[in-house]
Ligand SMILES: CC(C)[C@H](C(=O)O)[C@@H](O)C(=O)O
């Protein structure tokens with residue numbers, strides 16, 4: 260049996276509930292496929308703030324760094340919203356991404372046939388959508404310096420951030436995107452604001468340069484405002500999208516909502532191929548503090564994140580496919596949490612959904 | 621009779637066609653309401669580049685500054701896409717906004733009952749949407765310094781922009797937004813990324829401070845990624861949205877596409893109340909180079925921008941309402957350009973649409 264050390268970071272809100280389901284699914288799928296897991300549960304985000312006073316304790320980061328893969332629930336909540344920057348739960352997440360050097364964030368947005376009605380888009384627009392956003396995750400305006408508060412020439416207070424990309428940062432995310440597109444339908448759309456921003460002009464120039472290494476992938480460019488429109492007008496035109504940290508934050512959330520089932524969508528954050536550190540896997544939904552602890556959360560995004568962990572993080576494709584098939588089978592049998600419920604199906608809570616997936620595994 | 625000097629900036633692509641229609645509509649509505657217009661047509665964008673070598677000639681800017689209002693068609697085209705930054709058509713538009721000091725960009729997104737089918741959103745989600753994005757237009761990452769290309773500590777090339785807001789810049793756009801919300805349904809949603817960016821933290825702090833002057837307006841805050849989702853999930857929840865330059869660029873385009881009729885949507889860009897310079901009025905659609913010169917463009921966004929010019933720019937509310945009513949009446953009679961065409965209506969070109977609006981004026 261192969262054995263892996265997995266760091267579980269339940270985090271805040273519905274995080275603990277969905278992580279608990281995903282852990283059981285991993286255990287069972289692993290047992291069947293001959294994989295053993297050693298789980299270490301560590302605090303992060305608001306939970307860590309309450310416990311230790313910081314959003315990413317050193318112990319959590321080093322446990323994560325030393326493990327084979329990291330599975331995160333969700334982070335944040337009203338309680339900590341007015342904290343200073345270094346004491347925000349979100350800062351813990353950013354430190355974790357930085358500390359794990361996971362610069363490539365893969366966010367699929369797929370409309371499952373079973374859930375096409377959950378989209379607010381017309382059926383003919385939503386059905387068949389299957390796109391992947393490759394978001395740069397450890398650079399750009401999220402991390403650029405200088406940043407902070409200062410005074411301008413008029414002695415007035417200013418708030419300031421820096422959007423900055425270097426050639427090597429762009430090149431490595433572009434390569435991940437081209438590789439991803441190559442394994443999908445061979446189409447890559449790079450999104451920028453190169454008609455206004457110099458950081459985007461360099462982005463576009465380098466993406467075009469890297470394209471020469473991937474003659475089999477069809478590359479197009481789109482301005483971010485237009486991309487936000489095209490996702491609504493005709494999301495099926497997209498296969499793989501690559502973009503910077505902040506545009507990726509916005510567009511991947513928009514794309515996920517277009518599927519209508521954000522409670523279903525996983526994500527993977529990966530480092531350099533040469534880097535032996537673990538990947539970070541998390542549902543793209545937030546901590547949903549308003550339904551936390553009520554057994555209402557949809558655990559499937561986290562379960563599918565666990566499948567991505569197996570596939571992208573550990574190279575265990577069979578176990579990953581077993582989990583994905585179990586999720587589809589559970590949907591086929593009509594089980595639905597509240598967020599994806601429609602008439603004629605069976606409304607279940609987070610735990611019961613987990614049990615049904617276990618049966619199907 | 622009142623007399624006004626109007627600078628017309630047809631610009632590129634379909635710009636000349638739609639401006640020509642709007643000019644005729646202004647002339648007729650003005651004649652009926654006792655208003656005289658002196659039009660000065662000046663080059664801007666790609667048209668100006670071809671003619672003078674710069675995207676905003678000094679003569680164009682000073683003519684615009686000296687007039688009572690400026691009506692712009694559209695800017696940009698493939699031909700100039702690879703120009704250097706200072707020779708891009710878009711740079712002319714940014715210089716124009718800066719030169720006219722129009723820091724407040726009002727972008728309505730309304731789903732007209734006549735056009736609800738044009739939206740890719742389900743009817744029950746789209747119908748009744750009526751929101752206004754108030755976008756900061758002369759600050760933030762579009763104008764922030766330092767910007768450009770440079771080398772980092774590793775000797776690597778970087779592209780860099782600065783997102784920066786001062787207190788006075790935030791305060792004045794916040795006031796415009798609160799005033800706008802007060803005249804609408806009294807709800808203002810401020811969109812930022814205050815969980816990550818210091819520029820957004822200052823934004824949120826100042827919007828909350830200005831809110832004290834407007835106790836009758838209900839203020840909420842939303843992160844930009846969530847706003848991009850909520851516009852798809854339930855756009856009716858929004859009344860007035862206020863946000864920075866780049867988020868406003870993205871979200872207003874997304875909101876416009878949600879209406880399904882981007883060819884219908886006008887915008888107004890205004891300066892300080894105390895400032896006597898003119899406002900800038902333009903459709904929110906682009907220059908559509910692929911259909912330029914083919915008499916296929918929808919002129920209604922520009923006609924409605926002319927109505928905004930009358931209302932917000934000149935205080936001529938009666939003439940503005942006459943034009944708005946004429947547009948609705950023309951739609952009621954079933955006239956549609958290709959972009960908003962649906963079965964059972966009459967397909968017309970740009971010119972014929974203009975003639976029908978003239979009849980209705
Ligand atoms: C919580 C926040 C810092 C984070 C981000 O902006 O990256 C989240 O929105 C996400 O997309 O994972």
Ligand SMILES: CC(C)[C@H](C(=O)O)[C@@H](O)C(=O)O
Pocket residue numbers: 454455484695696710713714869
């Ligand atoms: C053409 C471009 C510079 C412009 C912008 O980004 O402001 C346009 O997208 C707009 O929204 O008016």
